[in-house]
Amino acid sequence: MSLRLDLQVISDWIPDGARVLDLGCDDGTLLHHLQQRNISGYGLEIDNSKFADCINAGVNVIQADLNQGLPQFADQSFDFVILSQTLQAIKRPDFLLAEIARVGKQGIIGFPNFGHWQCRLQLALGGHMPVSRTLSNEWFNTPNIHLCTVHDFEKLCDDKAISVLNRSIVNHAHKDTLGTKLLPNLFGEIALYQIKKKP
């Protein structure tokens, strides 16, 4: 089974044997994949509809609301805290980002880049809220309440004394192209960051 490409990037950033926390773990695909490399930990997920998949895959899944932060976990208690495609659905992304940096020695955050040229064009010329392949909901029914751009995210990290160790910005096919390399905020659809709290 091949892994979704953004999850493959995340997986590549995590060394064998690490302890990880996967926030918004869905059906446990990523953790199941990581377990093959002796990477252990927990998945947190608010929706229990795919818990059977997690349990089946031998993934430890904990029902939890990420809007409450991570009070059940001690400082620096995981090697990696992963948040993939969920940041934009959180009530206070700044709070959760701080929590990730507190609990994880490193954090990995993936989100849809709202600065992509198609989004910009839809708002600037179309005059309507953008709807894209990665963000397919309408403004009134979207769970994605806090969309941001690559630029916004990096500014937030800076404000929170969080340093960016690694960045991967890709298009919808999860490929990096010349465009995503030169002008990531314009051509990148999915942004992935490896972060760490500044000492």
Place this chain on the structure above:
Amino acid sequence: MPDTIPADSVGLVHPELLHIDAPITLDCGRSLPSYDLVYETYGTLNKHASNAILICHALSGDHHAAGYHSMDDKKPGWWDSAIGPGKAIDTNQFYVVSVNNLGGCSGSTGPLSIDPETHNAYGPDFPIITVSDWVKSQTFLADHLGIQQWAAVVGGSLGGMQAMQWAMSFPDRLRHVLIIAAAPKLSAQNIAFNEVARTAIKSDPEFHDGHYTNHNTLPRQGLGLARMLGHITYLSDEAMHEKFGRELRNDTINYDYGVDFQIESYLRYQSESFVERFDANTYLLMTKALDYFDPAQEFDDDLAKTVAPIQAKSLVISFTSDWRFAPARSQEIVNALLSENKEVSYAEIESYQGHDAFLMPIPRYQEVFKTYMQRVAADCGVL
């Protein structure tokens, strides 16, 4: 009464009795010279004795967890929704053992039993039993059945606490623990409810300080009242509304103090049938066992330190409408396990049935429960 036994039932079952002819010293400091444990088993123990599941019952439960004792039974055992061929605890795979706790009134040694020293029933002089006493006593049953390690110990409510105690007291004697609708200790509100129940029993003139059998009577009013109160706390407002609403029993209000509403009639029926099957001294004892359960007490109230010895993998389940043992209480257990890096999964099941939800066939609950038990089956080599 089943005309025919349903295909997913364990069918007709009968209890067995184990007499343990060795003294047991209890947490209260007293001891029993010998004791009986009554239990039922469903399914078949495999060659390596690796597929055994222990079921722990709640406050008023007993060893009859599944199936029927006779074709005249109105209802199957108390957890028939979860135990049987193809059910969450699949008796085609597992050997299920369900035991009546010490101090009970369904056949295990308890207040109704004869004290070998006085040749009278123990009655109120039966020692107070704790959750860890239960666990300790049940290790002898496991030994008797040739079970060195349970594939899983499973329990809901007080039974969930007992399952948790198993994992803490005898870490190497179980591979998995399922702690359902439980709490790491009772809250003041929980203890308060228990105290009202005990006061109801003890203030019944027929109670005679617990020696009611000597007077050939029963504290029916008191025990019935205790059951009514308990029952209300096991349901939710929504569940009661759904089941009874303000429905009248005879379509008319009587303007007297008799039964007008269906809920009144239901509570009276529950209390009357309960007093026929349950012993008041056992009820007092079970509520005390609940009140006293606080394993973190000897670890400076540090629950993480308390669960540190656990080796079993855990599944913790709570129910959104359970206000007696609310999800937050289960989360305390989960958080302690997490901080000790234990293998644990936790699901909070959407439900409206209150505390009793753990006995109901709620689809998401069954799905999570059954899937987890399949993992248990794989772990113990029966898949």
